[in-house]
Amino acid sequence: MDITxxxxxxxxxxxxxxxxxxxxxxxxxxxxxxxxxxAVTALPEFDALRExxxxxxxxxxxxxDLYLEAYEEKVREAxxxxxxxxxxxxxxxLILAICRQxxxxxxxxxxxxxAEEIGxxxxxxxNGIVPIETDLGEYIIQLRHEAPSHxxxxxxxxxxxxxxxxxxxxxxxxxxxxxxxEPASLLDEARAVxxxxxxxxxxxxxxxxxxxxxxxxxxIVTNEGNGDLTQMLPKVHIVLATIEKITPTxxxxxxxxRVLSRSATGQEMTAYTTFSTGPRRGEDPDGPDEYHVxxxxxxxxxxxxxxxxxxxxCIRCGAxxxxxxxxxxxxxxxYGWVYPGPMGAVLTPTLIGVDKAGHLPNASxxxxxxxxxxxxxxxxxxxxxxxxxxxxxRHLSPTTYRTGLGLWAYFAKRPRLYRWxxxxxxxALGNLGGRKGRFRRLPLAGGWTRHRDLPAPEGQxxxxxxxxxxxx
Amino acid sequence: MPEETRGPTVGLFVxxxxxxxxxxxxFATVKLLEDAQxxxxxxxxxxxxxxxxYNSGDREDARAIARQVIxxxxxxxxxxxxxxxxxxxxxxxxxxxxxxxxxxxxxxRAFAGKVHEIVSFLVDVRGVERVAAAFAGIVTYHDxxxxxxxxxxxxxxxxxxxxxxxxxxxxxxxxxxxxxFGGTFCVKYPDISNAIVEKKTEAIAQSGAGTVLAGDxxxxxxIAGKLKRQGSTxxxxxxxxxxxxMTQSPAIGEAAD
Numbered sequence: 001m002d003i004t005x006x007x008x009x010x011x012x013x014x015x016x017x018x019x020x021x022x023x024x025x026x027x028x029x030x031x032x033x034x035x036x037x038x039a040v041t042a043l044p045e046f047d048a049l050r051e052x053x054x055x056x057x058x059x060x061x062x063x064x065d066l067y068l069e070a071y072e073e074k075v076r077e078a079x080x081x082x083x084x085x086x087x088x089x090x091x092x093x094l095i096l097a098i099c100r101q102x103x104x105x106x107x108x109x110x111x112x113x114x115a116e117e118i119g120x121x122x123x124x125x126x127n128g129i130v131p132i133e134t135d136l137g138e139y140i141i142q143l144r145h146e147a148p149s150h151x152x153x154x155x156x157x158x159x160x161x162x163x164x165x166x167x168x169x170x171x172x173x174x175x176x177x178x179x180x181x182e183p184a185s186l187l188d189e190a191r192a193v194x195x196x197x198x199x200x201x202x203x204x205x206x207x208x209x210x211x212x213x214x215x216x217x218x219x220i221v222t223n224e225g226n227g228d229l230t231q232m233l234p235k236v237h238i239v240l241a242t243i244e245k246i247t248p249t250x251x252x253x254x255x256x257x258r259v260l261s262r263s264a265t266g267q268e269m270t271a272y273t274t275f276s277t278g279p280r281r282g283e284d285p286d287g288p289d290e291y292h293v294x295x296x297x298x299x300x301x302x303x304x305x306x307x308x309x310x311x312x313x314c315i316r317c318g319a320x321x322x323x324x325x326x327x328x329x330x331x332x333x334x335y336g337w338v339y340p341g342p343m344g345a346v347l348t349p350t351l352i353g354v355d356k357a358g359h360l361p362n363a364s365x366x367x368x369x370x371x372x373x374x375x376x377x378x379x380x381x382x383x384x385x386x387x388x389x390x391x392x393x394r395h396l397s398p399t400t401y402r403t404g405l406g407l408w409a410y411f412a413k414r415p416r417l418y419r420w421x422x423x424x425x426x427x428a429l430g431n432l433g434g435r436k437g438r439f440r441r442l443p444l445a446g447g448w449t450r451h452r453d454l455p456a457p458e459g460q461x462x463x464x465x466x467x468x469x470x471x472x
Numbered sequence: 473m474p475e476e477t478r479g480p481t482v483g484l485f486v487x488x489x490x491x492x493x494x495x496x497x498x499f500a501t502v503k504l505l506e507d508a509q510x511x512x513x514x515x516x517x518x519x520x521x522x523x524x525x526y527n528s529g530d531r532e533d534a535r536a537i538a539r540q541v542i543x544x545x546x547x548x549x550x551x552x553x554x555x556x557x558x559x560x561x562x563x564x565x566x567x568x569x570x571x572x573x574x575x576x577x578x579x580x581r582a583f584a585g586k587v588h589e590i591v592s593f594l595v596d597v598r599g600v601e602r603v604a605a606a607f608a609g610i611v612t613y614h615d616x617x618x619x620x621x622x623x624x625x626x627x628x629x630x631x632x633x634x635x636x637x638x639x640x641x642x643x644x645x646x647x648x649x650x651x652x653f654g655g656t657f658c659v660k661y662p663d664i665s666n667a668i669v670e671k672k673t674e675a676i677a678q679s680g681a682g683t684v685l686a687g688d689x690x691x692x693x694x695i696a697g698k699l700k701r702q703g704s705t706x707x708x709x710x711x712x713x714x715x716x717x718m719t720q721s722p723a724i725g726e727a728a729d
Contacts, residue, residue, distance in 0.1 A: 013663045029646070325650040329667035363661050365654025365668070366527060367617035385527060392529030401528075401660070409525055409533035413540065415517040422492050437727035438700055447659030451666035452697030455493065455725035462486050462495035466514050 005336030008359035035266025074216025078278025080291035112207030149332030259375035320370035361387035430459025479509035483548035556619025602635035605717030612681035
């Protein structure tokens with residue numbers, strides 16, 4: 001996937017001007033925010049559960065090597081295989097090799113952000129294998145050759161009219177006079193089209209919400225049931241997941257599940273929570289003949305012990321972006337790579353470099369709402385600030401901004417000089433803008449006055465007036 | 473300020489925005505503190521809380537400013553600011569910023585314990601239950617993000633506003649949403665900031681209030697600037713102006729008649 005994060009500002013401005021996108025983004029508030037609030041309010045112990053979920057992940061990260069080994073052993077005992085990939089390239093190659101071994105021409109896929117992260121579809125296509133996304137949102141954006149714009153609602157940037165157009169374009173074998181005006185009719189059509197594909201695929205690839213060390217189980221949560229068909233029908237099931245998905249026990253999983261879907265969609269549980277342990281056993285009525293788990297690092301182990309370790313607690317619920325004022329106006333594509341919103345602003349720089357993703361941790365008003373709704377209590381603003389520190393140290397921020405900041409700091413560290421300078425500024429601006437009480441335009445304040453007036457100072461500084469009042 | 477007043481001595485952290493843009497916010501704060509039996513002092517050696525540096529990744533300058541503020545204010549019983557954002561910086565972030573500085577870590581922690589945002593100080597520390605002020609009209613209250621989420625201030629301003637004679641409070645929708653100011657954010661990403669504040673001014677307009685109040689001048693300059701640009705008649709004031717009964721001066725962004 002092309003990285004457009006360096007053009008974040010342009011992307012954002014374009015998104016803000018896109019009326020269709022803005023209409024689609026309204027759902028983040030009306031849908032996600034209100035539903036989450038309802039679910040959370042109905043569970044008085046929600047905050048205690050968040051703390052417990054945080055502690056489980058912190059404990060796991062502190063002993064990740066042990067839990068990874070235990071997990072691997074359990075998967076082998078159940079007849080599955082575990083493959084480790086240090087880089088995206090290694091993961092792609094491993095998956096391609098398994099697909100080739102299985103003689104695959106068609107691969108069905110459950111929704112996986114890690115597959116997006118490693119560019120799996122492009123790689124499979126380039127090697128003559130057809131990947132078919134089976135999550136409705138992913139299916140829609142695959143038809144459009146787009147990237148997901150949200151980690152749990154990949155097509156949230158689209159309206160139902162957009163989807164109708166895509167289906168008419170793609171499903172040319174269906175009668176042109178059919179009624180696709182309702183979301184339900186769109187869903188039925190996608191379901192019918194995908195049913196055929198499920199039967200064709202030789203390999204099914206899913207992500208994982210959890211990898212359970214205690215049992216060697218991979219867990220996915222879905223609402224469409226597509227994940228089950230993806231992993232049950234083909235003869236080979238590949239699970240693609242990153243190292244931090246390891247969770248010690250089933251008890252721990254059930255604990256985290258209680259905060260996951262409430263935070264994501266406001267559901268108590270998703271419609272499907274699927275536990276898979278190894279390939280089909282002799283007595284099983286169905287299931288794959290082979291079960292592979294590809295565990296990807298891609299820079300994550302380097303986050304352990306760094307100021308970004310807490311990010312590895314993330315369970316990808318999307319609550320941070322659903323409540324982010326910036327995400328709500330720019331949408332997911334503006335962020336320019338796989339992970340949008342506050343979690344993307346922290347994670348993306350570790351994965352593609354802060355030189356490319358530098359805008360992301362800067363484009364935050366630090367309103368803190370992401371942290372306040374995060375089920376894993378990840379201090380997202382604090383970590384964005386750490387990225388800004390790294391950028392500052394590496395002189396990556398724009399020169400004019402650094403110069404301005406340096407000048408301001410020079411005065412701010414010299415109170416006497418500062419008092420003198422602010423007196424002059426207050427007087428000058430007070431005189432200039434006093435008649436109207438505000439400025440429509442002002443030199444060097446274009447960033448402010450492009451969109452809003454600048455209220456004029458009253459004319460004297462408080463310090464000056466206070467000193468006058470104190471004078472005997 | 474009568475010498476015989478017995479009560480705690482409060483160091484007023486004026487905030488750079490009140491100092492430069494709106495001294496009347498400073499004087500309203502002084503009045504409220506004095507009405508709550510506090511002795512108010514205003515150290516001259518104050519400039520800004522350091523957030524522009526801190527939030528731009530410039531830790532060194534942020535630390536230098538933090539040490540300067542602590543040295544100037546640590547002698548007072550309390551440190552009070554008419555801003556949730558600056559109070560949050562002093563109270564929550566200074567200890568984090570200086571945690572690794574042996575000479576300052578403890579001083580920063582002790583100092584942080586004395587810092588309060590003005591309205592929460594009046595209600596939570598001084599036990600103020602009502603104010604002797606009048607304001608005719610419908611107001612809506614904007615929660616600044618740092619007041620709300622960093623300092624947990626939500627009820628205190630509303631409680632005092634309800635005791636202002638003639639005032640009616642009409643809540644706007646989505647009170648937890650940011651106004652898009654964000655300090656340097658609003659000039660670094662003006663288009664995004666604008667798209668956010670447009671939602672806020674729409675919510676304000678929908679509330680039916682004639683005046684929007686808030687506890688942070690950053691938010692207020694942003695909101696007032698947008699309302700004025702949109703030609704709105706809604707006025708913007710710092711909440712202390714109303715609580716202190718000092719609403720004679722023009723509202724933010726307006727000229728004297």
